[in-house]
Amino acid sequence: MRAGLLFFCTFFSLNCASRPYQTTQQAPSFDTTIKTSIYEVSDLSDAAHTFLNISFQNTGTKDFVFNYISIMSPTSPYIYVNHQEDFKVWVDSAFRRFGVNLINRLQFDTVVCITGAVLFLSMTPYSNIGMGLMFASELDALGIVPYKLRKLKTDLTLDIPHSTQTTSTVSIPPGGTAYGLILIHTPQGISNEVAYLQLSTETENKISIPFNLSAIKRVGGAL
Amino acid sequence: MKIKKYLSLLLAFIYLTGCASVHNGLQTRIDHGDKHLILSLQEVKDFSDEANVFINVTIENTGMNWMRIKETQLRSPHPEQSPYNVIAGSDLVTWKQSLDQKIAIREQNNDLADALGLIAGIALLVAGASSKNNTATGVGALAYTGALAHHTTRQIKGSIQEAEVAKQVPENHLMAEFAIPAKGFAKKWLLINIPKGRGQGLAELELETLEGEKIIFPFSLEDLKNAR
Numbered sequence: 284m285r286a287g288l289l290f291f292c293t294f295f296s297l298n299c300a301s302r303p304y305q306t307t308q309q310a311p312s313f314d315t316t317i318k319t320s321i322y323e324v325s326d327l328s329d330a331a332h333t334f335l336n337i338s339f340q341n342t343g344t345k346d347f348v349f350n351y352i353s354i355m356s357p358t359s360p361y362i363y364v365n366h367q368e369d370f371k372v373w374v375d376s377a378f379r380r381f382g383v384n385l386i387n388r389l390q391f392d393t394v395v396c397i398t399g400a401v402l403f404l405s406m407t408p409y410s411n412i413g414m415g416l417m418f419a420s421e422l423d424a425l426g427i428v429p430y431k432l433r434k435l436k437t438d439l440t441l442d443i444p445h446s447t448q449t450t451s452t453v454s455i456p457p458g459g460t461a462y463g464l465i466l467i468h469t470p471q472g473i474s475n476e477v478a479y480l481q482l483s484t485e486t487e488n489k490i491s492i493p494f495n496l497s498a499i500k501r502v503g504g505a506l
Numbered sequence: 507m508k509i510k511k512y513l514s515l516l517l518a519f520i521y522l523t524g525c526a527s528v529h530n531g532l533q534t535r536i537d538h539g540d541k542h543l544i545l546s547l548q549e550v551k552d553f554s555d556e557a558n559v560f561i562n563v564t565i566e567n568t569g570m571n572w573m574r575i576k577e578t579q580l581r582s583p584h585p586e587q588s589p590y591n592v593i594a595g596s597d598l599v600t601w602k603q604s605l606d607q608k609i610a611i612r613e614q615n616n617d618l619a620d621a622l623g624l625i626a627g628i629a630l631l632v633a634g635a636s637s638k639n640n641t642a643t644g645v646g647a648l649a650y651t652g653a654l655a656h657h658t659t660r661q662i663k664g665s666i667q668e669a670e671v672a673k674q675v676p677e678n679h680l681m682a683e684f685a686i687p688a689k690g691f692a693k694k695w696l697l698i699n700i701p702k703g704r705g706q707g708l709a710e711l712e713l714e715t716l717e718g719e720k721i722i723f724p725f726s727l728e729d730l731k732n733a734r
Binding site: 329330331332368369372373376377379380382383386387390393394397398400401404405468470471 | 509510513514516517520521523525526527528570571572658662665666668669670684685686687688689690691692693
């Protein structure tokens with residue numbers, strides 16, 4: 284009974300795969316309406332960077348076409364890390380740190396599980412604790428960790444090239460959605476100010492989507 | 507409840523493998539103007555031999571700004587009596603081919619030993635249980651647990667090494683130009699050859715940033731080889 288309760292509490296406490304920050308905006312210069320969603324991939328973000336997953340859904344009736352994507356902030360020193368090389372370097376570093384944490388967590392689960400088994404088999408009053416330890420560690424290793432990894436894989440969808448310098452054209456048909464990742468370097472931390480996600484074309488058509496960076500930074504979530 | 511003993515043995519093996527960490531070996535913290543670094547050098551024994559030392563270099567940028575390294579040098583304070591030679595160019599390709607071959611042979615032999623231990627352990631366990639021979643059962647269980655523990659620790663060590671050690675590809679070589687993200691780290695590798703009898707001596711690792719600042723980390727080869 285208690286084990287079942289723990290199981291349900293654990294899974295209810297996990298974040299669902301959702302798109303928490305959403306805004307729908309008219310894009311008159313593009314003759315369409317765009318639904319934007321932004322959220323932080325918090326498992327990979329660090330103190331100096333915010334790693335954002337963005338998606339644009341074309342809710343209008345005409346194709347939405349753009350060439351450039353950038354983040355602007357009138358007052359804050361946000362730096363959009365726009366070089367593809369830097370992006371690769373950062374991702375490699377972030378994944379290495381993530382890998383180290385993952386290995387240690389799974390190793391910890393293994394140790395807890397075997398300790399639990401030893402206690403369980405001791406046939407002493409500690410047997411129940413042993414069973415609890417085994418259950419909790421297996422729940423973590425076989426339930427929570429794979430769930431988080433699957434969620435991270437979903438977070439890392441990439442349709443839009445990660446570069447402000449891109450000359451490639453992103454075209455979203457009516458009803459279609461394009462996903463992308465943006466890495467923002469914030470050397471002075473994040474302030475509670477409005478930033479703009481700006482999409483533009485080669486013919487200077489522009490749409491600015493306002494958002495609050497500190498509001499979309501999720502608390503916790505790190506593996 | 508002898509099974510407890512075997513589980514405890516397995517547990518002890520897993521405890522002994524240790525955790526994965528960002529830094530290993532010789533370590534230093536460097537604060538140079540607005541540059542804040544933690545630098546560590548570690549000899550990776552699995553990739554080294556008597557003559558060649560594989561050094562895993564980790565440079566962690568603890569500052570809030572990116573750092574770009576234009577040039578890296580490993581120097582001796584007395585170049586005329588340098589205790590080592592830095593291996594570069596096509597020699598690295600030859601070394602890598604030889605290393606891959608060595609690892610493949612070692613892994614094959616270890617897999618075979620684990621499989622034999624597991625099969626022999628099960629056979630003895632079953633034979634002992636059916637003939638009610640406690641000694642055979644005990645030896646079988648011990649062999650089985652030992653082989654299982656060896657296999658598990660090898661797998662854990664492999665994963666730890668993959669996370670901790672730089673991949674041996676040209677772009678990860680220490681002498682190539684590289685960047686370190688703010689609050690991130692870079693894993694680099696270097697291969698040096700130490701001719702027999704020259705295992706002692708001092709070396710200096712010098713990193714030159716794009717802005718022309720030089721960061722120097724002096725260390726002794728002996729300390730590097732002894733560091734864990």
